[in-house]
Amino acid sequence: MGTGLLVAVVVGSGIAAQRLSPGDVGLQLLENSSATALGLAVLILIFQPVSGAHFNPVVTLADRTLGASCSVGTIVAYVAAQVIGGIGGGVLANAMFGAATALSTTERATAGHLLGEVVATAGLILLIFALVRTGRAALVGPAVGAFVGAAYWFTSSTSFANPAVTIGRIFTDTFAGIAPASAWPFLAAQLVGAALGVGLVLLLFPLPRKARS
Template sequence: MDRPMNPAPPWRRAAAEFLGTGLLVTVVVGSGIAAQRLSPNDVGLELMENSIATALGLAVLILIFQPISGAHLNPCVTLADRTLGAALPAGTIAVYVVAQVAGGVGGAVLANTMFDTPTVLSTTQRATVGHLLGEVVATAGLVLLIFALARTGRAVLAGPAVGAYIGAAYWFTSSTSFANPAVTVGRIFTDTFAGIAPGSAWPFLAAQLVGAAVGVGLVQILFPLPRKAHP
């Protein structure tokens, strides 16, 4: 993700990642609960409502937090950024990931509380072969999109582009495109439309990391950095 020209201090970047990821999970979980209540017994309509809210909310959050932390909001994006050449110290990566995961859990609790829903572990089982393949595809596509924009000078488009991609991936992937370990962990803590059981979460996390690796490989093949000229 594009980095600001005048980097904010580390504590402010960590706060942005915590708040941004937390609000993202709040959007995902909260809109899922609202969809269940507004459109009971119509899973297709519920998914449409959930996907539209998530796509729009994610676009807005990226626009808010991109100037502060780069708006990673996703451990896969943070790790891919480092792999693809960002000068992120190991300590910064650790702080980002911890902030993202903590934010994800907090966002689920916030959504549950707003809708007077208890914060309990999800019982929704999702880990099938098809779902895991869907997570590989969704995460690889997300990483490819973000760094294709960054390496071609179009990072300003990340908000609407990433929002549109996730909104579409809700529908074209079997897993409904979690594509984010922090969001996956957060969604363990809600037994609602968006929830995922702990036993399914671990395979999802593994599939997301595989997808991130595939995405990094595609970026290096399709958008290689120019070689430095030797003096």
């Protein structure tokens, strides 16, 4: 549900921005990024007590890599739910705005975009687990919302940073869409970024000896 609503926010606000500000891509991006940043912060606050607000497969995998005690079956179930939710969120946004559900034709996979995805995903992982490992998990919602809102602008890819959201955005041929041929390189870049983020977390925020024992 969390991932689905997140994709609905991203795609829905993208459609609204495209219709309300035709021809002004900068204003469209501002509207889309503002709605996404605020919506994501709210969704994390809602779902953090339910599922840890795991809307993102790379966050789930990073959590397990960094020591969370969850089984392989649990991880598979989470990732499946995230991907299904992401697709459902894209379809829901299309339906709300009367847009056809169709595969996106927006090509995004350039070298710069992929580097942007590595940076965005690494930064997201570093932010989340820096807060968790220093006892500031309550700040994850507003901090992640702020980071994603900023990363829309400082990364060339507009910071997808989430495989489930990327897959969900394949199913809308609107402002927020991504063509299938571009999505797969984005997924690979996100995995690279997640690995880099985990490495930075281990370097900068190692757990105390007592916590590791």
